[in-house]
Amino acid sequence: MTEPRLRVVGRVESPLTDPATAPKQGDEGAPEAWLVFDETYAPALRGLRTGADVLVLTWLDRADRDVLVVHPRDDRSRPETGVFATRSPHRPNPIGLHRVRVLEVAGVRVRVADLEAVHGTPVLDVKPVLDGER
Amino acid sequence: MTEPRLRVVGRVESPLTDPATAPKQGDEGAPEAWLVFDETYAPALRGLRTGADVLVLTWLDRADRDVLVVHPRDDRSRPETGVFATRSPHRPNPIGLHRVRVLEVAGVRVRVADLEAVHGTPVLDVKPVLDGER
Numbered sequence: 001m002t003e004p005r006l007r008v009v010g011r012v013e014s015p016l017t018d019p020a021t022a023p024k025q026g027d028e029g030a031p032e033a034w035l036v037f038d039e040t041y042a043p044a045l046r047g048l049r050t051g052a053d054v055l056v057l058t059w060l061d062r063a064d065r066d067v068l069v070v071h072p073r074d075d076r077s078r079p080e081t082g083v084f085a086t087r088s089p090h091r092p093n094p095i096g097l098h099r100v101r102v103l104e105v106a107g108v109r110v111r112v113a114d115l116e117a118v119h120g121t122p123v124l125d126v127k128p129v130l131d132g133e134r
Numbered sequence: 135m136t137e138p139r140l141r142v143v144g145r146v147e148s149p150l151t152d153p154a155t156a157p158k159q160g161d162e163g164a165p166e167a168w169l170v171f172d173e174t175y176a177p178a179l180r181g182l183r184t185g186a187d188v189l190v191l192t193w194l195d196r197a198d199r200d201v202l203v204v205h206p207r208d209d210r211s212r213p214e215t216g217v218f219a220t221r222s223p224h225r226p227n228p229i230g231l232h233r234v235r236v237l238e239v240a241g242v243r244v245r246v247a248d249l250e251a252v253h254g255t256p257v258l259d260v261k262p263v264l265d266g267e268r
Contacts, residue, residue, distance in 0.1 A: 005138070006137055044226070046215055068177040084259070085183075087261055124227045
């Protein structure tokens with residue numbers, strides 16, 4: 001199979017602009033942000049409600065895709081670990097996974113709480129959280 | 135930005151071969167399966183341990199990427215809902231998200247419990263489950 005190509009369905013609008021200072025996870029003081037979808041995908045948002053807990057998948061386009069081992073949380077005192085055993089953004093497929101609550105749905109704009117992705121990050125997908133994932 | 139290209143880092147080896155009869159979620163009677171990684175990615179597995187709870191990201195290569203609305207769980211009595219409010223495999227970026235437990239790590243082969251992906255499904259990523267996702 002050839003390499004699958006992703007479709008960028010939207011973008012993050014956020015006050016976060018610098019990956020170096022952005023929180024590493026949403027529960028570490030991340031701000032509210034807007035997910036702004038391309039009008040093409042408006043039908044895909046039907047049924048998305050305020051208060052829903054969702055998983056947002058993003059494409060971390062500033063990541064280094066050739067990194068296979070890291071010091072967890074950039075702490076050089078920790079042993080090198082394979083990226084599949086860490087949540088480092090640097091990995092062969094830098095897909096960001098963000099669990100957030102929907103605060104508002106306004107057309108193709110969706111406001112969410114606690115999103116650590118920086119401004120401009122491409123959005124790939126939104127999935128409702130399943131019971132087993134709560 | 136042009137469309138990002140994914141790297142297939144491994145494949146699922148599973149007794150499941152027919153998507154029509156495969157369980158829709160891992161907690162619905164899915165079998166054990168092997169994740170078989172390309173040797174290139176062996177370093178990325180370092181630190182992955184038996185007993186770990188991980189999120190496996192796959193590429194659902196049989197999905198229809200042009201579907202934007204569905205009847206949830208293929209039940210036509212339910213109203214059409216946008217795919218971003220469902221877990222339908224049919225969506226613009228058919229990335230499968232599977233929470234599984236690691237049962238065994240043998241070189242680039244990783245045995246996991248309760249994986250509903252069918253045999254041959256491309257693997258994109260493995261991430262440890264975070265505390266907030268338990």
